[in-house]
Amino acid sequence: MERVPILKLGDILIVSIQIDLQDQGVLALQEDLADAVVEHRARGVIIDITAVEIVDSFIGRMLSTIASISRVLDAETIVVGMRPAVAITLVELGLSLGGVRTALNLEKGVALLHSRDGVDSDTVTR
Amino acid sequence: MTDTFEVPIDSDSDVVVVRQHVRSHALQAKLSLVDQTKVVTAASELARNTLVYGGGGRLVIEAISNGVRRGLRLSFIDEGPGIGDVEQALTDGWSTGGGLGLGLSGSRRLMDEFDLESAPGRGTRVTVVKWVR
Ligand SMILES: Nc1ncnc2c1ncn2[C@@H]1O[C@H](COP(=O)(O)OP(=O)(O)OP(=O)(O)O)[C@@H](O)[C@H]1O
Numbered sequence: 001m002e003r004v005p006i007l008k009l010g011d012i013l014i015v016s017i018q019i020d021l022q023d024q025g026v027l028a029l030q031e032d033l034a035d036a037v038v039e040h041r042a043r044g045v046i047i048d049i050t051a052v053e054i055v056d057s058f059i060g061r062m063l064s065t066i067a068s069i070s071r072v073l074d075a076e077t078i079v080v081g082m083r084p085a086v087a088i089t090l091v092e093l094g095l096s097l098g099g100v101r102t103a104l105n106l107e108k109g110v111a112l113l114h115s116r117d118g119v120d121s122d123t124v125t126r
Numbered sequence: 127m128t129d130t131f132e133v134p135i136d137s138d139s140d141v142v143v144v145r146q147h148v149r150s151h152a153l154q155a156k157l158s159l160v161d162q163t164k165v166v167t168a169a170s171e172l173a174r175n176t177l178v179y180g181g182g183g184r185l186v187i188e189a190i191s192n193g194v195r196r197g198l199r200l201s202f203i204d205e206g207p208g209i210g211d212v213e214q215a216l217t218d219g220w221s222t223g224g225g226l227g228l229g230l231s232g233s234r235r236l237m238d239e240f241d242l243e244s245a246p247g248r249g250t251r252v253t254v255v256k257w258v259r
Pocket residue numbers: 057058171175176179180204206207208209215216220221222223224225226227228229230231250
């Protein structure tokens with residue numbers, strides 16, 4: 001079974017899905033990411049789906065689950081690079097992707113995570 | 127005039143193969159990018175149902191024409207346990223498998239035509255059509 005590599009950039013984990021994953025691969029990614037968040041004490045997870053041609057209920061559920069798991073572990077998940085056709089299809093399918101934040105691309109996703117940290121520390125020092 | 131193609135659905139990896147074949151047929155049928163995405167997404171949902179609930183089966187892909195328009199017809203066929211209450215199965219959020227219950231109802235929204243034939247003990251056949259705009 002093919003596995004998706006998880007990259008580490010400071011306290012952010014980055015995953016870029018480049019292949020058409022079968023369901024077992026989707027579940028493996030979900031588990032690997034949860035383990036990696038704990039192991040690296042990550043503050044953020046970015047899932048890049050630029051190359052993903054469809055998001056069905058199975059992948060959609062994985063994205064929501066990863067977001068929930070990371071929130072419990074004090075990390076934030078951001079999905080980046082969703083294609084417009086995928087977004088349109090998701091809405092019609094009825095998937096809400098509850099709790100999943102999105103950004104246009106990887107750069108904006110990283111910026112979003114960093115700005116959140118900035119806001120947090122600002123609030124604390126005040 | 128029809129042109130038929132068949133794909134077995136017996137494993138997780140067959141669901142990926144279904145997506146690939148449906149994508150290339152949707153492209154060949156000259157569906158728009160959004161419609162291609164909708165058709166492949168619906169096919170992924172229905173193939174997974176055939177595998178998980180139907181115990182495996184097959185997909186028949188047909189390039190069809192009604193004289194005015196061309197389209198793509200997909201039939202997902204299994205000889206599994208069937209569905210007792212079809213109305214209930216088509217309700218958003220209804221699932222006997224711990225899923226989101228969006229596969230059938232969502233696929234119906236994504237396609238132009240949707241037909242579900244099923245009887246307990248006699249398997250299930252879901253037929254969907256997308257017409258080229
Ligand atoms: N081919 C089939 N054979 C038997 N039962 C089926 C079949 N397809 C669907 N069903 C029944 O219909 C229910 C609804 O299916 P649907 O695809 O909408 O949701 P799900 O598969 O449970 O969840 P999701 O697809 O959102 O992950 C299923 O839980 C199952 O009980």
